[in-house]
Amino acid sequence: TQTVSQSDAHVTVFEGDSVELRCNYSYGGSIYLSWYIQHHGHGLQFLLKYYSGNPVVQGVNGFEAEFSKSDSSFHLRKASVHWSDSAVYFCAVSGGSNYNVLYFGSGTKLTVEP
Amino acid sequence: DAGVTQTPRHEVAEKGQTIILKCEPVSGHNDLFWYRQTKIQGLELLSYFRSKSLMEDGGAFKDRFKAEMLNSSFSTLKIQPTEPKDSAVYLCASSLGGYTGQLYFGEGSKLTVL
Structure with a gap:
């Protein structure tokens, strides 16, 4: 069974700061990882994904994430945040026979202060 | 293309009632997922369909959810x-x-049971 954990429930930064949101996974086989964003009162929106190849993947709106097999991590980063990046961010993992079923972490609420 | 459409956006029900939530996926998509989102449990998979066939039914939700x-x-x-x-x-x-x-999410249906 694949699991994913997001250790930080809340992260607060100032506009223009860089930010890293952490995600760690547990799974023994081939794994697929992705990040989603959820603004208040809305559904989730895809940011980026990783399966193989270059461990650093680029996503929308300047987000990127880096896969590390040794650390079992897939942390999300952004060099300079904007107030509109305030939202809840979910890391997701999939693998196994139903490899397109995503299992989500508990989410990290990012607050960007002016 | 239209995104995923969910209706109703809000539903209030009395305990013991039957409610039906509806979903129209993105045209041409073959996979459809239902998730439940709560503050405590986070995102939980309820069911997964591949080309209209039920592939996973989220075990714990079998008895009253269909x-x-x-x-x-x-x-x-x-x-x-x-x-x-x-x-x-x-x-x-x-x-x-x-x-x-990459999953495309609807805006969600918020259910309140009194």
Whole structure:
């Protein structure tokens, strides 16, 4: 069974700061990882994904994430945040026979202060 | 293309009632997912359809929850009978199928059971 954990429930930064949101996974086989964003009162929106190849993947709106097999991590980063990046961010993992079923972490609420 | 459409956006039910939530996936998508979102449990998979066939039914939700795909462009989630603990946001998502790592989510249906 694949699991994913997001250790930080809340992260607060100032506009223009860089930010890293952490995600760690547990799974023994081939794994697929992705990040989603959820603004208040809305559904989730895809940011980026990783399966193989270059461990650093680029996503929308300047987000990127880096896969590390040794650390079992897939942390999300952004060099300079904007107030509109305030939202809840979910890391997701999939693998196994139903490899397109995503299992989500508990989410990290990012607050960007002016 | 239209995104995933969920109706109703809000539903209030009395304990013991039957409610039906509806979902229209993105046109041409083969996979459809129902998730339940609560603050405490986070995002939980309720059901997963591949080309209208039920692939996973989210074990713990079998007894009072039933999802169906009546055709490739319409799905329902029936909760019968409702209980106050069913109060949550129910999210429908679709994807092309195969591994894309990218689910398209609807805005959700917020259910309150009194």
